[in-house]
Amino acid sequence: MFCYQCQEAAKGTGCTVKGVCGKTDVVSNLQDLMVYTLKGISQLVIRGKQAGVEMPNKNHYVMTGLFMTITNANFDDQAILNNIRKGLEIKQELKGFLSENGVSLEGLHDAALWSATDDNGIIAKSLAPEAGILATENEDVRSLRELIIYGVKGMAAYAEHALNLGKEDVNIYEFMVKALAATLDDSLSADDLVALTLETGKFGVDTMAMLDAANTGTYGNPEITEVNIGVRNNPGILVSGHDLKDFEQLLEQSKGAGVDIYTHGEMLPANYYPAFKKYDHFFGNYGNAWWKQKEEFESFNGPILFTTNCIVPPKEDQISRIYTTGASGYPGCKHIEADQDGNKNFSEIIEHAKKLKSPTEIETGTIIGGFAHAQVFALADKVVDAVKSGAIKKFFVMAGCDGRMKSRDYYTEFAEKLPEGTVILTAGCAKYRYNKLELGDIGGIPRVLDAGQCNDSYSLAVIALKLKEVFELNDINELPIAYNIAWYEQKAVIVLLALLYLGVKNIHLGPTLPGFLSQNVAKVLVENFGIAGIGSVEDDIEMFMA
Ligand code: FSO
Numbered sequence: 449m450f451c452y453q454c455q456e457a458a459k460g461t462g463c464t465v466k467g468v469c470g471k472t473d474v475v476s477n478l479q480d481l482m483v484y485t486l487k488g489i490s491q492l493v494i495r496g497k498q499a500g501v502e503m504p505n506k507n508h509y510v511m512t513g514l515f516m517t518i519t520n521a522n523f524d525d526q527a528i529l530n531n532i533r534k535g536l537e538i539k540q541e542l543k544g545f546l547s548e549n550g551v552s553l554e555g556l557h558d559a560a561l562w563s564a565t566d567d568n569g570i571i572a573k574s575l576a577p578e579a580g581i582l583a584t585e586n587e588d589v590r591s592l593r594e595l596i597i598y599g600v601k602g603m604a605a606y607a608e609h610a611l612n613l614g615k616e617d618v619n620i621y622e623f624m625v626k627a628l629a630a631t632l633d634d635s636l637s638a639d640d641l642v643a644l645t646l647e648t649g650k651f652g653v654d655t656m657a658m659l660d661a662a663n664t665g666t667y668g669n670p671e672i673t674e675v676n677i678g679v680r681n682n683p684g685i686l687v688s689g690h691d692l693k694d695f696e697q698l699l700e701q702s703k704g705a706g707v708d709i710y711t712h713g714e715m716l717p718a719n720y721y722p723a724f725k726k727y728d729h730f731f732g733n734y735g736n737a738w739w740k741q742k743e744e745f746e747s748f749n750g751p752i753l754f755t756t757n758c759i760v761p762p763k764e765d766q767i768s769r770i771y772t773t774g775a776s777g778y779p780g781c782k783h784i785e786a787d788q789d790g791n792k793n794f795s796e797i798i799e800h801a802k803k804l805k806s807p808t809e810i811e812t813g814t815i816i817g818g819f820a821h822a823q824v825f826a827l828a829d830k831v832v833d834a835v836k837s838g839a840i841k842k843f844f845v846m847a848g849c850d851g852r853m854k855s856r857d858y859y860t861e862f863a864e865k866l867p868e869g870t871v872i873l874t875a876g877c878a879k880y881r882y883n884k885l886e887l888g889d890i891g892g893i894p895r896v897l898d899a900g901q902c903n904d905s906y907s908l909a910v911i912a913l914k915l916k917e918v919f920e921l922n923d924i925n926e927l928p929i930a931y932n933i934a935w936y937e938q939k940a941v942i943v944l945l946a947l948l949y950l951g952v953k954n955i956h957l958g959p960t961l962p963g964f965l966s967q968n969v970a971k972v973l974v975e976n977f978g979i980a981g982i983g984s985v986e987d988d989i990e991m992f993m994a
């Protein structure tokens with residue numbers, strides 16, 4: 449195996465024996481083969497298009513296949529194997545379709561052409577060098593190809609959540625296919641790939657905007673909310689991941705069951721949506737960011753539903769309490785499939801919860817959040833006045849992810865040491881590094897404004913664009929906003945590319961720069977966009993405030 453798609457890649461360069469995330473080499477190789485198969489499908493689709501043939505629509509398959517390979521989403525080798533098998537059938541169908549329409553298959557890549565007659569054949573192919581990342585020998589080309597693929601993986605995750613709420617955009621799917629096929633094309637220059645990287649950012653913005661419209665259109669605009677972080681004396685179900693549709697279905701089905709629903713990790717922002725406030729049995733949030741789940745699931749006592757990443761390989765005796773759905777999966781954990789209409793039956797989890805103890809309290813009190821674009825616009829006068837009066841000197845966008853590395857203590861310390869007159873704008877699980885600190889407020893505006901999930905980084909961009917308009921500036925970079933972003937997995941990659949596309953410069957990225965950036969590609973990002981890493985808290989604060 450060779451994987452370097454996340455921030456915790458071993459030694460900062462790549463996992464080669466087993467993933468730091470817990471992914472086995474078998475799963476890693478199968479995930480690579482999954483992506484390889486998607487590239488092949490994409491090339492077949494493009495071949496048809498170029499010949500003017502209307503190809504069968506495989507968009508949803510491509511999207512879900514990408515999503516399954518995101519860090520910490522799916523550890524189930526059987527599920528990935530099954531999906532590759534499906535991909536091989538799709539390739540057969542597409543090749544047959546091309547031939548029937550008189551389109552030549554000549555010159556197609558092995559990714560499009562290979563097949564296997566049984567699971568052993570698939571497993572053997574997953575070990576073949578051509579299916580892995582290192583098949584691209586030129587380090588810079590590999591770096592750019594992977595940067596694009598990781599961006600598209602993040603895009604696929606967000607697009608799937610939007611689709612679950614009935615929203616989709618064929619242009620986004622077509623871009624995914626175009627991008628995947630492009631990573632097989634040896635005729636593309638590094639400049640072509642840089643351009644494609646920026647285009648990935650454009651579609652990242654479109655995808656996040658679509659998901660924002662899907663979420664707010666369905667559940668209302670997030671609003672200022674005090675979220676309970678304690679517990680109540682009923683059995684509970686803990687919901688993790690990012691999918692609001694799953695969350696809604698579980699809330700509906702568990703009404704009157706005597707079971708409380710709690711959010712975990714990235715599901716915390718569900719508390720901010722008006723539509724979920726009507727459920728009396730939705731109690732609050734339990735615990736912290738994804739990487740603390742082993743201990744927190746222990747004390748939660750009840751069943752846990754994963755709607756997406758981030759899964760940490762559970763303790764053996766926790767497996768029977770963990771359920772997965774959507775693109776997520778873990779061997780031994782019960783996976784709940786949707787029926788044809790997208791409905792899921794969560795009755796087994798609800799019945800399971802009734803038999804288990806209520807959660808053990810690990811924290812008490814409340815935290816505040818719900819500062820997505822509409823809520824911040826509602827406070828715009830106050831915010832603008834605070835900036836004009838000098839009460840707010842600077843905003844710090846500290847969105848992104850949390851992770852287990854000790855070096856991420858930097859972000860807690862950074863938040864604590866920020867001088868008066870500064871406000872943190874956050875989104876994603878990065879917030880758990882500082883959302884429980886007593887940082888006070890500025891004239892009633894809390895010093896940590898949580899917009900929501902990582903995809904709600906879109907909200908932060910919308911807020912920045914609005915401020916630019918209010919202050920009549922020509923350039924988003926003239927605003928008193930600094931970007932100190934923590935990344936972990938591929939959704940953070942699409943968020944970063946989206947910000948670059950929107951013209952945001954001088955983003956600081958930590959706790960380490962991606963291992964998949966070659967020196968030359970990193971140089972391009974530094975020279976053109978002012979991307980930088982992080983230093984010491986004191987030096988960085990001084991630099992940002994200067
Ligand atoms: Fe975090 Fe995990 Fe939302 Fe990621 S829970 S790390 S960027 O999956 O998606 O922020």
Ligand code: SF4
Nearest residue numbers: 451454463467468469
């Ligand atoms: Fe390593 Fe991250 Fe890949 Fe897991 S996802 S194998 S931790 S680089």
